[in-house]
Amino acid sequence: MGVNAAIAGLGITEMGKVYGRTASDFAGEAIALALEDAGLQALDLDGLLINGNQSEEMAPRLQFALGLVDLRLVNTMSAFGSTAGTMLQYAAHAIESGQANVVACVYADAPLREGTSVSQSGYSGRRFDAPGLAGLRFAYGDYGPANSSYALALRRHMHLFGTTHDQLGTIAVGQREWALMNPHAQMRTPMTLEDYHASRWIVEPLHLFDCCLVSNGGVAVIVTSAQRARELRQPPVYMRGFGQCAPGDTGRVEREPAIHTGAAKAGEIALRQAGLELSDVDVLELYDCYTYTVLVTLEDYGFCEKGDGGTFVEDGKLAPGGSLPCNTGGGQLSSYYMWGFTPLAEGVIQARGQGGERQVGKHDHVLVSGNGGTLNFHSTTILSQHDS
Amino acid sequence: MTTTAAREQTTTAGPAKPVPVPDETSAPFFAGALAGRLMLLRCRACATFSSPIAYIGVPLRARCVNCFSGELEWSASSGRATLYSYVIMHQLYDKAFAAEIPYNIVLVDTEEGVRLTSQVVDCPNDQLEIGMPLEVTFERMSDEVAVPKFRPRG
Numbered sequence: 001m002g003v004n005a006a007i008a009g010l011g012i013t014e015m016g017k018v019y020g021r022t023a024s025d026f027a028g029e030a031i032a033l034a035l036e037d038a039g040l041q042a043l044d045l046d047g048l049l050i051n052g053n054q055s056e057e058m059a060p061r062l063q064f065a066l067g068l069v070d071l072r073l074v075n076t077m078s079a080f081g082s083t084a085g086t087m088l089q090y091a092a093h094a095i096e097s098g099q100a101n102v103v104a105c106v107y108a109d110a111p112l113r114e115g116t117s118v119s120q121s122g123y124s125g126r127r128f129d130a131p132g133l134a135g136l137r138f139a140y141g142d143y144g145p146a147n148s149s150y151a152l153a154l155r156r157h158m159h160l161f162g163t164t165h166d167q168l169g170t171i172a173v174g175q176r177e178w179a180l181m182n183p184h185a186q187m188r189t190p191m192t193l194e195d196y197h198a199s200r201w202i203v204e205p206l207h208l209f210d211c212c213l214v215s216n217g218g219v220a221v222i223v224t225s226a227q228r229a230r231e232l233r234q235p236p237v238y239m240r241g242f243g244q245c246a247p248g249d250t251g252r253v254e255r256e257p258a259i260h261t262g263a264a265k266a267g268e269i270a271l272r273q274a275g276l277e278l279s280d281v282d283v284l285e286l287y288d289c290y291t292y293t294v295l296v297t298l299e300d301y302g303f304c305e306k307g308d309g310g311t312f313v314e315d316g317k318l319a320p321g322g323s324l325p326c327n328t329g330g331g332q333l334s335s336y337y338m339w340g341f342t343p344l345a346e347g348v349i350q351a352r353g354q355g356g357e358r359q360v361g362k363h364d365h366v367l368v369s370g371n372g373g374t375l376n377f378h379s380t381t382i383l384s385q386h387d388s
Numbered sequence: 389m390t391t392t393a394a395r396e397q398t399t400t401a402g403p404a405k406p407v408p409v410p411d412e413t414s415a416p417f418f419a420g421a422l423a424g425r426l427m428l429l430r431c432r433a434c435a436t437f438s439s440p441i442a443y444i445g446v447p448l449r450a451r452c453v454n455c456f457s458g459e460l461e462w463s464a465s466s467g468r469a470t471l472y473s474y475v476i477m478h479q480l481y482d483k484a485f486a487a488e489i490p491y492n493i494v495l496v497d498t499e500e501g502v503r504l505t506s507q508v509v510d511c512p513n514d515q516l517e518i519g520m521p522l523e524v525t526f527e528r529m530s531d532e533v534a535v536p537k538f539r540p541r542g
Contacts (some may be wrong), residue, residue, distance in 0.1 A: 010497070119481055132414035133441050133448065137536045138406040140507050142493050143481030145444055145515040151475035159473070159518045202492070204476035250453035251504075253497045304422050373443075 003273070005092035005230035006236035009038025009222030010348045015336035016186040016218045017052060019114040023055035026218030027108035031066070034220040039233035040102060041309055042066075047073035047103030047223075050092055051083045053339060056113040061108075073100040074385040080260075080372025081287055083107070084340025085379025089242040101224060106280045107341040108218030112287040118142065118192045144203070146289065147211065149374040151203040153258030154292040158205060160259065160307060165205070167310035168291040169196035172209045172333055174319030175288070179330025181320070181358035182346075187334040212332035219311060219341035221348065226387055237351045240365070241382040243276030249376055262378030263300035263369060270380035274365075278302055281382075282362045282369065283350045284318075284326040285343035287371035288333050294318075294326065297369055325360045340370030341377065351383040405484045407529045414440070416462040421534040426524045428502055430463035431455060437463065437500035441501040467524035469496040469538060472503060474516045496522055496538055510539040 013026050013035025027050070035041060048071055050355045052058025057065070073094050079086050084107065091103040105182065112118070130138070140146050157163050173193055179185035182191045191209065199208040229236035245262030249255070271278065288294045295309035303324070304312035318326035329346035336342060347368040349355050355363075364386060368381040412420040417440055420427035425468065429438045431452035438460070442449040451458055474493040480486055494508050494516070508516060522538040529535060 083448060119479055131407070131409045132411040133417060134445065135406065135408035136441070136535060137444075137505060139408050139529060140493060140505065140537075141405070141477060141482065141485040141488065141491055144479060147479065148475055148477065152493070155475055156473040186522070199488075201476070203477040203480060203493075206475075244499070249443065249500060252436075252440065252450075252453055253501045253503055255471075315442050364390040 003092050003096070003239045003242070004226050005095045005223055006226045006238045007383070008224050008229040008232045008234060008236060008350055009034035010039065010345060011037060011220045012037070012184055012345055013218045015184055015215050015217040016150065016213070017112055018111070021110060021216065022298050023052060023058050023108040024062055026110060026216065027058065027106045027220070028064055028066050030108060030218035030220035031104045033142040034104065034222045037234060038222045040222060041269035042068065044102045045104055046071055047091060047100035049073070049087045049103060049105045050153055051078060051087060051107045051339065052076070053107075053109040055109050058108060069212050073103060076241060079377045079379070081289060081339045082244070082370035082372040082377040082379040084115045084344045085242065085368065085370040088223060088381055089240055089244070092239055092242070095223060095225050100226070103223045104220055105223060106218060106220040106340050107338050109338070110216040111214055112216050113375045120310040129179060145204060146374070150292060151206045151235055152292045153375060154290070156258050157292065157296065161310065163310040164218065164297070165194065165197065165207070167314045168210055168295065169193045170314050170316055171318060172196050173320070174316060175327045175331045175333045176241045178328050180297050181356070182329040182335050185330045185335035186215065193285055203278040206290060206382075207367070212289045213334070215335045215336040215338060217338060219338045219345050221344065226247070229289055235352050235385055237348050238384050238387045239381060240276070240384045241270035241272070241380070243269030243273070243380040244378065245269070246377045250375070257375055259296070259306070261296055261300045261371070261375045263380070264299045264302070266378045267301040270382050271300060274382040276365060276382065280365050281367045282364055283328060283347070283360050283366040284324060285328070285347040285350070285366060285368045286331070287328055287340060287343055287369045288327055288331040291333065293371055293375070296375065297371065319366070320358070328355060328360060343368045343370070344381070347381070347383045353385070403482070403484045405529065406482070408535065411535065419531055420464060420534055421526055421536055422532070424526055426465040426467050426498070426536050427462045428465050428498070428500060430507070431457050432452070432459035432461055433457035437465075437502050439502045441505070452481050465502070465524070466499045468521045468541065469498045469524070471508070471516065471518055471520045471522055472497045473518060474508065475481040476513050492516060507537045508539065509537050
């Protein structure tokens, strides 16, 4: 069963240490850029799906900041970093069933403040006043809980399968090579494996260069029907398949959510809907809050056996010139951190063939992943320039 | 109702570590810790143990993870566990921990089958080993609050 909806517009604002602007401001600009990209106007919008992160103002309030009226589909959505894929799915269903015609899906955030380190931003998880059991982690010094929880997952993977820092470093170095060719990327200086190893520990076994950036900025895409998209300015990017899987975490020892992620099921569902096999995928845009996320996602999609992610990536196949181009804009490790909208934006660019010097030659099918929580939420989207 | 942050009493310069503030739902956990017991939740219907901490930001686990019963009661762990994973914190987030960097954060698997976040004490970081046997111990942070940690077992 095909999906009768396509991405017709993409907007990416300036990214990174861009100070003095609000998330709403970034969101507005991203939507304006996406509309212009599509050749549409704000009046054409009748749907708005919003994904904020640390910015509370992004909740349904954004409609008022932007002055949009008479929308037929509006909501704030969050499945953490997997949200981009789940929004596209919801937008596509609404369009297919006639509930909306032109839907803007937007992510924006502005956690960085001038003169303040990332470790002291909203991402540090500083909630000293959290009452009850929520305060327990701070008594242990377990701040920045994403870093520690992914580090715990990675340590377990290293223990079970012998995964090495050389292997993780290969992912980081490869993505930096891609970022050097991306005008939107924050990190535009070359990185060697030695640089990776020399980068300081954040939470051992995570080096600084295992961790994603934090960015101020916004990304928006415009979703409309396949027919309408074909009449617009840009080549349509069809959404051929969707999949979600939130494996949960019972806190019981019988399950290992650190090792077995939702990618296995979400990928299978999305590929089945698209009528494709894993071997049909030309370009990967994988959610990369950490290098480990890329490695474990590759395993769970089935590109290699469980536990073999390290040996799979160590030949550099994900880097420019490799056999499995992955995170071709530099990803969240080296371009910008917009949750699932980072891999989505680059997926749209690659599917259209607009990647400039970083454009992958064969780009018929692009697999985009989203991941949230500590590997607790997963979404898969298959993008293509072909509608079937 | 908001609860103001409590800070450990300190006699030296610099901030003290944040002391948890027991509330209505967590009172049995902290009362147990003061008395030297690691309190978990146990299902009255199927006897499955679960961690009271369901996820970051969730006040208290609401249902049994095995049978979805809402009848959960507090029940003490044996206190015996093994090390599931560990990490070493190098990033300074809170000056109260500056003197302890690098310190460990761990996941332990209790005998009851429950995975908990904690710390290992009485063991140098380079001696931490996945699978090592542990037992609970309690660190007194104030007159009212103690927190469970783990130390190597025999």
